[in-house]
Amino acid sequence: MTALRPQRAHNPPPKPRAGGLARARRNEAAALVIPALIPVVLLSVIPLLIGIGMAFTDSTLARNHETSFVGLQNFINLGSDSLFWQSFGIGIIWSVSVTVLQFLGGLSLALLLNSDLKFKGLTRLLALMPWAMPPVVVAIMWQMIYSPTNGPLNWLIGTLGGPERINWLGDFSLALPAVILVGVWVGMPQNTITLLAGLQQVPAELSEAAAVDGAGAWSRFKHVTFPAIKPVIISITSLSFIWNFNSFGIVYVMTEGGPGGRTMLPMLFTYLEAFKSRHTGSAAAMGDVIVLFLIVILVAYLWRQLRGERIPK
């Protein structure tokens, strides 16, 4: 999904007018928005708050269990749960690598698509496919690519004289890089499309003027293009990082967190804790830790990036 900043209205929305008319408008607005608001509040906001709160209980999936408040016990237990922190570390490696590589790949491809080359239509269509396909299908497809016995990747490496029968998804040191590559493949479309839209907003005259002044390609990129698309870069990298940290389906289907937990992303870990070990309370505590971590990272990142750049309205 692509949630960036809200679009601005092209023309200012009506200002509330004085008196009864304003009230009538407000009532009208309320009547229109309530049908959408009720399910969101009832089934999204409230469950979310309950979910955050469950971290302080001993809730389990068992049917006749009396849930009681246990304070910070889940968090204290989590502190010494080395498997969770190992998974957290894997999550950070996965998220940072995938986000950075998605961004670099997306930016390169967007720059290529923004210049006058042939095959642009084909590439654009192809670049969207990973986004369109069901994650489960993506996982199945890449399992075939990585197949140790008759996968095309091993065939290529064998033909080039490399080692044979590499078990990409079953090898302790190769499994994480292998799933990272799939993560990059899947997330490149959003990055490419978003950055391309950003590039297309940069006035060509600016770059041309710089070229006339004798600026080389790299210097034009650094001084004209990059500053112009920086807001887009910040939005897409922050969102990619969050999505990647919370991602589940592809790695779950490809490795189920294996081998030996080497690809156990935090979401897989909390899923297993909640729905296999049936400890919903401690799974919620893990969820809370993840949210806190993401907020801290984002605040630090955005604060650094946006400091002093706010344009006064």
Next chain:
Amino acid sequence: MNRTLVKTLQYLALFGFLIFLGFPLIWLLSTAFKSSAEINSLAVNLFPVSPTLENFTAALNRQGLLRSAMNSLIVALVTTLIVTLLSVPGAYVMARFQGKLRTIGTGYVLISQIFPVILVIIPLFFILRSVGLVDSLLGLIVVHVVYTLPFSLWMLQGYVASIPFDIEEAGSIDGANKFNVLRQLVFPLLAPGLVATAMFTFVSSYNEFFFALVLLQSPENYTLSVALSTFVGGEGKVAIGPLAAGALLSSIPSVIFFALLQKRLAGGLLTGAVKG
């Protein structure tokens, strides 16, 4: 630098991307048409030696796969219908009325991205279980509505905001009532955006895996994603050919919708963020 050299390097890079993005798709396509003998042989052919449809018939005859496809379509269609009906008035208000509601609304869409779905699904699981909606398509629809609604609202309000408000004012001055103004002037302009939003909602629901995995327990309720995932798991190692054919078939609706959405994803959806 030499101009032709630059062009050559650019094309090399472009083809590199084309292979990286396209090869896995071609491989899936090719595997789906290979005979089981060819798949099991150690030879690696990019194109099937003797293309066959046997994998497709095997996939379609595989018990439950067609049923799962029906389940996926039902869930995605009903979700899209409900979400669209709820979003149109909501998005209109978000776009046209300044105020706290809009700020809170857009804020929630963004903030909701930070929360891992596990924090929502655990309480929802208890709620749905208490009303007997775990392991039912209806329960999954409810969850999908909640999951896709914020984004649909946000996307649609962007389209409403791009329709000049002058049109509505001109209509009001001419004496038409609000409802007719909306129906006759605003709705036709909104229709393309509405279709795009609905398609996006459909694909989000159709492709969704995590909630379906948590909620659906009996195989007759599985959606395609869950059914396909059980074929690769430890329990059911399935012949690769039919799996490729099934995976290919199940991607068709999403791929078609995305191809249709292409222009809008590149343009309307994101220009606001860029101009912002």
